[in-house]
Amino acid sequence: MPRVKDNAFIVHKTDYGESDIIITLFSASRGKISCIAKGAKRSRKRFPGSLELFSKVSFNGFIKHPLALTRIDECQLLKPYLAIQEELKSYLNGCYFLEIVNRCSAERQSNPELFELLDDLFTFLSDVPHNRNFNCRIRLFELQIITLLGFKPELSHCLDCGIKLDNDNPRGRFFNFSPQTGGLVCNHCRPRHPAAFNVSQGTINLLNQAHMLDNKLRNKVNFTPQVEAESARLCRALLSWHSGCSFKSLKILERYIDNNGIYKIAANTTTNSINSNKYGVR
Ligand SMILES: [Zn+2]
Numbered sequence: 001m002p003r004v005k006d007n008a009f010i011v012h013k014t015d016y017g018e019s020d021i022i023i024t025l026f027s028a029s030r031g032k033i034s035c036i037a038k039g040a041k042r043s044r045k046r047f048p049g050s051l052e053l054f055s056k057v058s059f060n061g062f063i064k065h066p067l068a069l070t071r072i073d074e075c076q077l078l079k080p081y082l083a084i085q086e087e088l089k090s091y092l093n094g095c096y097f098l099e100i101v102n103r104c105s106a107e108r109q110s111n112p113e114l115f116e117l118l119d120d121l122f123t124f125l126s127d128v129p130h131n132r133n134f135n136c137r138i139r140l141f142e143l144q145i146i147t148l149l150g151f152k153p154e155l156s157h158c159l160d161c162g163i164k165l166d167n168d169n170p171r172g173r174f175f176n177f178s179p180q181t182g183g184l185v186c187n188h189c190r191p192r193h194p195a196a197f198n199v200s201q202g203t204i205n206l207l208n209q210a211h212m213l214d215n216k217l218r219n220k221v222n223f224t225p226q227v228e229a230e231s232a233r234l235c236r237a238l239l240s241w242h243s244g245c246s247f248k249s250l251k252i253l254e255r256y257i258d259n260n261g262i263y264k265i266a267a268n269t270t271t272n273s274i275n276s277n278k279y280g281v282r
Contacts, residue, residue, distance in 0.1 A: 003062045010055045011098045031109040035070040050077040083126035090125040095249040103243040114148045136223045142235045154183030179237040203230040
């Protein structure tokens, strides 16, 4: 029986029976792992406050069978990221990213860069009251995670006929994004891609450059509302296409916060007063 010891983030959890919890971890060296923590609801000694969403933990367990749940024997808390749970905007956006990881990453496939990205993202979400360009940073994290999951959009030529995007050539001026092909399609080919939608040249330019930004620039850059909205639409269409489902966390997010990051509810609403059990049961 191979034993496993690693650091990981809690990306999903659900009660199972009277005392067990089924957890999805995203670990540093094995990627996503579906686990069961036997007796976790009763044992404060083996699981001392360590099974909350977003928490970074160190765990011990074993894999009984390649297709079975990994059994977690012990889980120690490294970083709780409690501030995310306390700020509504952070929590709702954080749940969206947890759902992306849960639905779109492959089971037991190492992705150390994605592990690092989650650490950066949760640090950012813990510091929300001090972040000025919140929406823009969220869009950049969304683009980064898509790239690390292997869904980076192809934005230089038509993925159907191969013609290059070229502003000087009337036939090369096309700005339609097709989630199905994972990139651009020209106006001539668009009828064959019913799910394709328009994106502006500004958005394409930005998406082509976004992966080159370092952390310092990410903190300074700001998008126009149009670029923000188009970038979100493009990423969400890609994620939905690859996962084959719509994201429950997004529906909750859109119910409480509009596209400009403004609350649709009383500002003092807390995460506890929201029934967010469709995703991220706490
Ligand atoms: Zn074409």
